[in-house]
Amino acid sequence: MTKKRFAGIFIGVCAAWLLVAARLFMLQIWSPPDGCDGFAPKETVENGPRGTIYDRNGEVLVMSRKMTGLFMDAKLVEESGGVSSLYERIRSVSSMSKSELARMAATKRRYIPLDIEFPADEIAAIRSLNIPGIxxxxxxxxxxxxxxxxxxxxGICGTHAKTGAELAFDGQLSGHAVRVRKQRDGAGRSIPEDFYFEEVSRGADVYLTIDKNIQHIAERAAAESMEATGAAGVVIIVQNPVDGEILAAATRRKTPSARISPIAEVFEPGSTFKIFTYALAFAEGAIKDDELIFCENGKYKIYDKYIGDHEKKGTLTVREAFAFSSNIACAKISQRISVDKIRTxxxxxxxxxxxxxxLPGEEKGLMPRKWDPFTTATVSFGQGIGVTPIQLANAYSSIxxxxWLLEPRIEKKIVSADGRRRAQESGRTVVRRVADDKTVAxxxxxxxxxxxYGTGQHSAVPGYNIGGKTGTAQKIDVATGRYSKKHYVSSFCGIVPLEDPRLTVFVMVDSPAKGDYWGSTVAAPVFARVAGAAAAYMRxxxxPSGAKLASIK
Known part of the structure; x- marks a missing residue:
């Protein structure tokens, strides 16, 4: 074969290959026909970014952030020196142990997400490490x-579960689904056919009634109380009684819980409940604040059972009996009213x-199964009935x-992504009238x-007239089904200032283990710290001098 003939054949073959390559380029990359697989445009559904959760003043509490995550290709790791080599390279950016990496690599999977993430602006630094298999x-x-x-x-916002406010407002926070057509270029990179702004599909922003600074005050006080008392848990609620808005809802607990304790923790309130018995008695004309009532020197037999007081008292006025927290006086007052009226x-x-x-997961509390006369007497001073912190705080706010009993509010407003469509700010929602002006006074x-001068003297806040009530309740011993002699719930609920209430503060200390367990010495001082700091912050x-309400007659 001559050299010229060989050259001609070679040139012809090359030309044929070039024609084939050009045609493939046209079909798969430049202009693929409809219905062609491979690099053809594909339509996907993508969710827009999730909205942000703010406090009442626009301070960010939860937000979404784009991160760069790492994943492992176990096969490439094996081909690039194995786990030992990988560990030496990745240890500068990860706290993962060598054994953990080895366990993951042993699966031989080509895609193994690692629990390692970086802000999006650090991509270049991570890429420069050039780690094979990552x-x-x-x-x-x-x-x-x-x-x-x-x-x-x-709460949390996970792939498979949501809790708290993330769940309560999921419908508003979730981004809108958007259809996007994408195709790949010759390098396999995904490219949208049309540009769109993420803000169009972004979820709405939720503004809560929580005040970040008051929440800090409450959480700090809860943590200090836990440390000082060795308690199993502490719950603190701060509410605006005028409109029902929750300004803080703090929880500290030794054993973490998936529940929101202020709305899901059910406990016997003890003496903090007495105010509602007195409310009914005043409304029914069953008592007068200056009438005398005999407190039986601390022990009272009723229906073949005994009711006791922690302090032995003789004859007191109705107001004194309340101030010194007499169970016996409260039980006697309840006997003047019908069981049906008390239950109602x-x-x-x-x-x-x-x-x-x-908010999700709210409990209703526990009402007595049978309202017999003795049960009614014990319920009158907060024993034999289960309530939640939010119920008690909200009921005090009604006084x-x-x-006026209001619905407690946790949401302030909801603002759409474009900033123009705004959900109207929630207003005060009245449930019902529970006491007239005379009774409230x-x-x-x-x-x-x-x-x-009563059991709540440790709740005093300098400069303010304070009103409130202590509570000390025995807990049920699960093993015996009887009231425990070791475990108590100490509580205090109060109003600031009494002449023009702006705050209702509730404190519950569960099972204090150091020192005593009385609401007067355990919970009341916590109230004073929270109420004093919150009042100062809110200015x-x-x-005023002389604003103190009428002294005892």
Missing amino acids: GMEERVRRVYPEGELARELL SVRNFGFGAQSGIK ANGG ALKEMLGDVVS IPPS
């Missing part, structure tokens, strides 16, 4: 700028039903605001007595 991918994570602040309330009154104040707060005076004017 790839990068974009992830979106919920981040919490305030750390653990209000985490129980805010308890429900009217919101007990035995959900409060209406827009603070002039007798009498109840406020008695709450003031508790702080002035609530001090009580």
Whole structure:
């Protein structure tokens, strides 16, 4: 074969291959026909970014952030020196152990997500490490700028589960689904055919009624109380009684819980419940605040059973009996009212039903199965009935605001992504009237007595007239089914300031283990710290001279 003939054949073959390559390029990359697989445009559905959760003042509590995540290709790791080599390269950016990496590599999978993430702006630095067998991918994570602040309330937003506010407002926070057509270029990179703005598909922003600073105050006080008392848990609620807005809902607990304790923790309230018995008695005309009542020197037999007081008292006025927290006086007062009226009154104040707060997992509390005369007597001073912290705080707020039971509010407003469509700010929602003006005035005076000279003196806040009530309740021993002699719930609920209430603060200390367990010495001082700091932060004017409510007659 001559050289010229060989050259001609070679040129012809090359030309043929070039024609084939050009045609493949046209079909698969430049202009693939409809229906062609491979690099043909494909339509996918993508969800827009999730909205942000703010506090009442626009401070970010939860937000989404794009992160760069790492994943492992076990086969490439094996081909590039194995786990030992990988560990030496990755240890500078990961705390993962060598054994953990080996366990994951042993699966031989080509895609193994690693629990290693970096902010999107650090991609270049991570890529420069050039670690064989390790790839990068974009992830979106919920981040919490305030750390653990209000985490129980805010909840989580996982792939398979949501809790707290993330669940309650999931419909508003979730991004909208958008159809996007994408195709690949010759390098296999995915390219959208049309540009679209993420804000169009972004979920709405939710503004909670929580105030970040008051939440910090409450959580710090809860942590200090846990440390000082060795308690199993502490719950603190701060509410605006005028409109029902929750300003803080703090929980500290030795054993973590998936529940939101302020709305799901059911406990016997003890003496903090007495105010509602007195409310009904005043409304029914069954008592007068200056009438005398014999407290049986601390022991009273009723229906073949005994009721006791922690202090032996003889004859007291009705107001004194409340200030010194006499169970016997409260039981005697309840005997003047029919069982049906007491049961109805308890429900009217919101007990035995959900409060209406827009959070998941709220409990109704526990009402007695049978309202016999003895049970009714014990319920009158908070034994034999189960309530939640939010129910008790909200019921005290009804006394603070002039007798109106409101739905407690956790959401302030919801704002759409474009900033123009706004869900109207939630207003005050009245459930019912629970006490008239005359009754409210009498109840406020008695709450003031508790702080002035009764069991609540440790709740005093300098410069403010305070009203409130202590509570100490035995817990049920699960093993015996009887009341424990070792475990108690100490509580205090109060109003600031008494003459023009702006705050209702509830404190519950579960099973204090150091020192005593009385609500007067365990919970009342915590109330004083929270109420004093919150009032100062909110710049609530001090009580004017002479504003103190009427002293005992």
